[in-house]
Each structure stands twice: as structure tokens, then as C-alpha cells.
Amino acid sequence: MTDDATPTQEPWQIMGENIELMTGGIPWGRRMSFRVTKLEKGRVWGVQPWKERLVGDPDTGVIHGGVLTAFLDNLSGMAASSSLNEARFVSTLDLRIDYMRPAEPKREIIGEAECYHITRNVCFTHAWAYHENRDKVIATAAGAFAINMPRAISTMRPF
Amino acid sequence: MTDDTPLISRADQVYAFLGRTPFAQEIGMRCEVMGDEMTAIMPFQDKLIGNIAIKALHGGAIGAFLELTAMAQVFLVAEHLTRPPRPINMTIDYLRQGHAKDTYARATITKMGRRMCSVQAEAWQDERSKPVTTLLAHFMVGGE
Structure with a gap:
């Protein structure tokens, strides 16, 4: 046990x-205006607000399924990188989404x-999207x- | 003799659907219908970027584009539908990085059932033979 050693932070703590x-x-995350609300090692929570421009069905005002895809893809990627012991980027290989019920407008x-x-x-x-609970x-x-x-x-391109 | 030709062609209904869907407008999606086939285009925009460092398109943006392409293709050919079909599930396969350029997509209906249908779609940029992302989706096409 050393008192003077600076504790090394794990990626999830820095995140x-x-x-x-x-x-x-x-x-694209900014444009969708979702935010991350809580983060633990290998576990992430977030909120996707309702916005007029994200509507997929103009008759009902329900948000488009593609918004959930981006939201859950992002949260899942963050959960993945927060679970690692070294800081690494991750990229989606594949993502399967099941739509259980429509979101409420x-x-x-x-x-x-x-x-x-x-x-x-x-x-x-694994990821879940809901209004109240799982x-x-x-x-x-x-x-x-x-x-x-x-x-x-x-190897990175200038923006 | 009755005239079964609707006043608005199915192609126009597909264009109208995209035109009045805010999220389709948000990703800047357009499409061109040729009979029962359709090619969708998502012109590049800065807001579609997911990774600033490597200037790659966001997977969620390409996924949403493919989902809309598949949905529009089903709506185009399933003439009994009065509105675009509801998705049941979809699997998105991210094969290559999407670069900061225009993206194209086409969808093929593998099986059209009475209640459900199975659709495959792929998105590409420079070469059709090098898809960036593919999608496999199921939609409800049963009674309203």
C-alpha cells in the first residue's frame, strides 16, 4: 500500500x-439530442427526448424506430467500452432490434x-428502451x- | 368497366410518405421509384457524422436510412396497405465504415406473407458490390 501513488482510473470512471x-x-448524437444520465462499469443509462423532427409517423406523432436504433446503438457502444480495462474505441459489428410496442407520442x-x-x-x-420501467x-x-x-x-482524417 | 387505377400512383404515395415524415426529412432521404423498384439516396450532411476523429457516418443514421428504405419498398409493392408497414424487428450488419459522402440503398422483399413480410436491404457508397451496411427486417403487413 502506497499512500503517494495516484490511483489509476479505469476507462469507465473517466467516461x-x-x-x-x-x-x-x-x-448525430447531438442532433438526436439524447444524453447519458448514468454510467457504471459495463452499464449505461440515457434519455432520448421527444422532438418534432424525429417523428416517424406524422399521423400519431410517434418517434421513428431509427431514432431508437441510433440511441440504443450508442448506449450499447458506451456500455461496451466502459466494460474494458483499457481505453479503446469500439465499433458496431451488428445490432438486432426488436420492437415490442410503439412508443407513446x-x-x-x-x-x-x-x-x-x-x-x-x-x-x-443487451439494451432496453422504455418509458417507465423494463x-x-x-x-x-x-x-x-x-x-x-x-x-x-x-491515420485519422481531419474534420 | 371499372377503372382501378388510383388517382395518385403508388410511387407518388411513397414520395408523399417520405415528404411528410419528419424523420425522413431529418436524414435528408430521397428516393427514385422505377416501377416496382426503388433506389433511396441519403446525401451527405455534417450532422450525420458519428465519429469526428475518423469522419465516419453514424451507424444509427445508416441504420435508420435502411429501415426507411425497407419500409418504403414494402409500402411500394404491398398495394393493400393504406399506410407504411410497422416494423417487427431488424438486424443491422455493419460491414464497412460509412465515409463522409452520399449513401444509396435498395431493398428486396424476400417473402411477402399475408400478415408479415421479410425484407433485405443494403446501403453502399462508391461500389454497389461493396455494401457499407446491410439490413434484414420483418414488417407487419396484415390488416390495419
Whole structure:
């Protein structure tokens, strides 16, 4: 036990302290205006507000299924990277969404994602979207994410 | 002799559906109908970016585009439907990175049943033979 050693933070702790930044660097996430509300190791919660421009059915005002796809994809990816012991980007390999019931118009949607298994290269996730609780779920998602090896800054494109 | 030709063609109904769906407008989706076939286009916009560092399109944006393409294709050919079909589930396969450029998509109906149908869709950018993302979806096409 050393008293002077600075405790090393795990990726999820750094992510948890920078929740606002997490969606800020993602233009599409900003445009969808969802936010992350809570983060633990391998577990993430978020809120997707209702917006007129996200409506998929103009007759009922229900939000489009594609909004849930982006929302659950993002939360699942965050759950995946927060479950790792080293900071890594992950990219979606595949995502399956099941629509259980339509979302109610003009209500925000709560999302929850968990990473339930990790291998050397892949993270497996489950996610849920609902208004009140998981007993009355709107959609569920099952995802697989590839863990990317760290890459040199020079390989990144300027924005 | 009765004239069964509707006043508004099915293609126009598909265009109208996209035109009045706020989320289709949000992703900037357009489509071109050629008989029972249709090609959808999602022109590049900065807001569709998911990763600033590598300037890649957000998977959710491509997924939503494919979902709308599949939905529009079903609506185009399932003439008994008075409104676009409701999705049951979908699997999105992210094959390549979507670059900061226009994306195209086409959907094929694998099986049209009485209540449900199975649809495959793929999105590409430069080469049709190199899909960026593919989708497999089921929709309800049964009575309203």
C-alpha cells in the first residue's frame, strides 16, 4: 500500500466523469439530442427526448424506430467500452432490434445498455428502451462490438 | 368497366410518405421509384457524422436510412396497405465504415406473407458490390 501513488482510473470512471463530452463529439448524437444520465462499469443509462423532427409517423406523432436504433446503438457502444480495462474505441459489428410496442407520442424514452460478455476482440451487449420501467419495454437490442486496437493519430482524417 | 387505377400512383404515395415524415426529412432521404423498384439516396450532411476523429457516418443514421428504405419498398409493392408497414424487428450488419459522402440503398422483399413480410436491404457508397451496411427486417403487413 502506497499512500503517494495516484490511483489509476479505469476507462469507465473517466467516461463517467465526462458524461457531457460523451455525446458532444458525436454530431448525430447531438442532433438526436439524447444524453447519458448514468454510467457504471459495463452499464449505461440515457434519455432520448421527444422532438418534432424525429417523428416517424406524422399521423400519431410517434418517434421513428431509427431514432431508437441510433440511441440504443450508442448506449450499447458506451456500455461496451466502459466494460474494458483499457481505453479503446469500439465499433458496431451488428445490432438486432426488436420492437415490442410503439412508443407513446410526446414522451421521452429511457434507455439502458449492458455489456454482458467480453472476449479478446468482441463485446456483447443487451439494451432496453422504455418509458417507465423494463416491465413495459418499447424495444430491445442485442449487439456485438469489435474492440478496435489503438490507432495512430496520423491515420485519422481531419474534420 | 371499372377503372382501378388510383388517382395518385403508388410511387407518388411513397414520395408523399417520405415528404411528410419528419424523420425522413431529418436524414435528408430521397428516393427514385422505377416501377416496382426503388433506389433511396441519403446525401451527405455534417450532422450525420458519428465519429469526428475518423469522419465516419453514424451507424444509427445508416441504420435508420435502411429501415426507411425497407419500409418504403414494402409500402411500394404491398398495394393493400393504406399506410407504411410497422416494423417487427431488424438486424443491422455493419460491414464497412460509412465515409463522409452520399449513401444509396435498395431493398428486396424476400417473402411477402399475408400478415408479415421479410425484407433485405443494403446501403453502399462508391461500389454497389461493396455494401457499407446491410439490413434484414420483418414488417407487419396484415390488416390495419
